[in-house]
Amino acid sequence: NAGVTQTPKFQVLKTGQSMTLQCAQDMNHNSMYWYRQDPGMGLRLIYYSASEGTTDKGEVPNGYNVSRLNKREFSLRLESAAPSQTSVYFCASSKRGQASYEQYFGPGTRLTVT
Amino acid sequence: GENVEQHPSTLSVQEGDSAVIKCTYSDSASNYFPWYKQELGKRPQLIIDIRSNVGEKKDQRIAVTLNKTAKHFSLHITETQPEDSAVYFCAASWGGGNEKLTFGTGTRLTIIP
Numbered sequence: 709n710a711g712v713t714q715t716p717k718f719q720v721l722k723t724g725q726s727m728t729l730q731c732a733q734d735m736n737h738n739s740m741y742w743y744r745q746d747p748g749m750g751l752r753l754i755y756y757s758a759s760e761g762t763t764d765k766g767e768v769p770n771g772y773n774v775s776r777l778n779k780r781e782f783s784l785r786l787e788s789a790a791p792s793q794t795s796v797y798f799c800a801s802s803k804r805g806q807a808s809y810e811q812y813f814g815p816g817t818r819l820t821v822t
Numbered sequence: 823g824e825n826v827e828q829h830p831s832t833l834s835v836q837e838g839d840s841a842v843i844k845c846t847y848s849d850s851a852s853n854y855f856p857w858y859k860q861e862l863g864k865r866p867q868l869i870i871d872i873r874s875n876v877g878e879k880k881d882q883r884i885a886v887t888l889n890k891t892a893k894h895f896s897l898h899i900t901e902t903q904p905e906d907s908a909v910y911f912c913a914a915s916w917g918g919g920n921e922k923l924t925f926g927t928g929t930r931l932t933i934i935p
Contacts, residue, residue: 741922748831748927748928750828750911750925750926750928751866751911751923751925752925753923753924756922766922767823809856809871809915810871811923813865813867814865815864815865816865
């Protein structure tokens with residue numbers, strides 16, 4: 709099992725450009741999440757999807773959109789990138805409704821917006 | 823919403839000594855409290871978790887304690903080793919079926935050989 713995979717690993721964008729971060733999991737998990745990690749700020753939830761076909765806002769959703777394409781894939785889109793969106797982005801998944809709520813993280817995408 | 827505060831932000835201990843990291847949470851409905859470890863340049867990984875019906879949980883050198891009345895929980899690492907050097911994050915969740923976690927801001931633990 710590959711677990712949770714993310715593409716790309718690194719990306720540099722100019723202000724105003726758009727891009728989509730891809731995430732996929734092969735663990736048959738129901739729930740998927742997008743976080744951003746900034747120095748001194750911990751992990752902040754951007755959007756999550758409790759199950760296929762549903763998405764909901766997290767703590768910092770402004771400037772982002774998501775698509776739960778199917779059970780495996782959950783993408784994050786930046787329509788018009790801003791320098792404030794420079795961050796490391798992590799995707800995660802978990803098996804909803806089980807005794808363990810462990811979230812499994814992908815390797816991260818380091819995004820720089822100039 | 824939930825707010826999780828974590829202290830200290832940095833911690834240095836001599837190898838072999840113990841380390842303690844503390845977190846407080848605001849939402850009394852929270853009932854699930856995991857701890858994640860993130861090594862430099864790597865992804866966060868779960869190391870231990872505790873639920874609100876349990877006061878303490880141990881896994882070898884790692885333990886977590888929970889005080890629901892005071893709304894705080896702590897991570898204890900005994901006999902620290904160089905490989906314990908990492909950033910540790912606490913988190914809280916009220917469950918409710920969506921496992922949405924609110925994370926603390928992290929503690930950078932450095933083990934001094």
